[in-house]
Amino acid sequence: MELDIPDAIHMRKHIPLLGLLGLLTASCSENARQVADTDAALVAEADSANVQPALQSINAADLLSHTTVLASDAFEGRAPGTAGEDSTVNYLVRQFRQLGLQPGNPDSTYVQKVPMFGYTPQPEASITAGGKQIKLDFPKDYVAVSRRFVPEIDINDSEMVFVGYGVVAPEYGWDDYKGLDVKGKTIVMLVNDPPIPDPNTPGQLDSTMFGGKAMTYYGRWTYKYEIAAEKGAAAAIIIHETGPAGYPYEVISGSHSREGFDISSANKNMDRAAVEAWITTDKAKEVFSALGKDFEQLKQAARQQDFEPVPLNATADFSIQNKLREVQSQNVIAKLEGSDPELKKEYVVYTAHWDHLGKDPSLAGDQVYNGALDNATGTAALLELAEAFSKMETKPKRSILFLAVTAEEKGLLGSKYYANNPLYPLEKTVANINMDVLNAYGPTEDVVVIGYGNSTLEDVLAEAAATQNRRIVPEATPEKGSFYRSDHFEFAKQGVPALYAKSGVIARGKPADFVQKWSENYTANDYHKLSDEVREDWNLEGAVEDLQLFLLVGNKVANTEKLPEWKPGTEFKAKREAMLSSSAGTE
Secondary structure, three states, X not given: OOOOHHHHHHOOOOOOHHHHHHHHHHHHHHHHHHHHHHHHHHHHXXXXXXXXXXXXXXXXXXHHHHHHHHOOHHHOOOOOOOHHHHHHHHHHHHHHHHOOOEEOXXXXXXXXXXXXXXXEEEEXXXXXXXXXXXXXXXXXXXXXXXXXXXXXXXXXXXXXXXXXOOOEEHHHOEEOOOOOOOOOOEEEEEOOOOOOXXXXXXXXXXXXXXXXXXXXXXXXXXXXXXXXXXXXXXXXXXXXXXXXXXXXXXXXXXXXXXXXXXXOOOOOOOOOOOEEEEXXXXXXXXXXXXXXXXXXXXXXXXXXOOOOOEEEEEEEEEEEEXXXXXXXXXXXXXXXXXXXXXXXXXXXXXXXXXXOOEEOOOOOOOOEEOOHHHHHHHHHHHHHHHHHHHOOOOOOOOEEEEEEEOOOOOOOHHHHHHHHOOOOOHHHEEEEEEOOOOOOEOOEOEEEEOOOOOEOHHHHHHHHHHOOOOEEEEOOOHHHOHHHOOOHHHHHHOOOOEEEEEEOOOEOOOOOOHHHHHHHHHHHHOOOOOOOOOOOOOEOHHHHHHHHHHHHHHHHHHHOOOOOOEOOOOOOHHHHHHHHHHHHHHO
């Protein structure tokens, strides 16, 4: 009922004044809530009507069509610095232009130049252990590269030292070097983080050390080479083990036995270790055996905090002839400008890498590494999302960037270059959503978040997934470090909240182990191999659902007031907060 205030005051012996005001406030609040609910419902309805054409435009036929073109032999495996790059970049620019998207580079072009150099190594190596010379067969037993921009590298009689996992992590009280001077020496390291047993739960890893089961950046090969250079080592050798690494040795040999790339630097990368190498487990065991040492015992010792480096009484010799060339590669970027006059100065970035491994003319028969799943599908997805957003009658408030990056296969170089040379301020970049290897096995009941628990973007993802009757789940093997192995990581390193999600592990209407077997087969038989080609038995309907999901997440982030954040305890949170604080102080 309506209540007249003067009458109410006269009734104060029955209704205390504070109670009356509470009544009035409650009445007004209820009215306001009803109005707000109505407004929210109208906004949601309008947004739904706006988004539906975009969602419906994403389809398997278009996705397959783009993928087929990008993965065709005519594109020669899309290696940076080749005719395959030219074909790929031209195709992407043409597609973005036809969609009516603006050039993403403020210089009015669709490309960002990425200065790199290419190096093709011709290495020779041997190890003298226990008075016996052990010849290493390249690339069967080992691979070795030098990222220094010099034509020749020679290392002779370099003392070898086993440094466990090669980790220096003060926050965990961990130092595998223990102050040992390794300048000029060859260090040998194990792959991944130290797996520290949980003292209270047999068979489990200590979640307070190195992320427990999940890999930290200390487990990445990039970190191990970085710390080796910092310590002044002449050469750094990582022992490859398929189980912990998550991929077979052939992935290593395939990537490092042909031309590699790095970003050009003023000092020609002379601050890097002269040699960065991998060796097979079998060959490492042979070396240790010749020295009277047991590989498994060394591994066990390396898991202890009091581990001391082990001089190996062995020497290494490396000779690398480097065929060098300067390469001007390109990121491709398009922009959909936001509709809000102020918020359009903020950006949601979708990324996918366009590159793959190119071709190998030395092979008989098929020479092209087509990279159909990895990552023609992700690049095609970028085009599909660009088209979908262009279908919206009312564009998102914030601007959307579609960034196809180069040289992911060479060490995330394109995304690294962008993150260090952004075309738009990183403090105004509110989120990155990355796509790498889409689902070709059909719809799933779940969505896997790589790096689960890192940012509030996955909360938005969970809400959107619920509309598809799906749920989000953590990755099953965080110890493989997948979060550090795709382009979103370079954004995360700079503090930008990043999301990397994939189709789940429970396929609709299929046996429980269907996805697991499919994935294991792809990793063993097709990943980074000539056989990664478009297949007639692909089912891209799951990929379509994933892209619709990524559109919903990006659209929500582009329209809502609250920005994505890193969750407490994540290694990127402090950098983001410092970035935003510094930005606020200059405005």
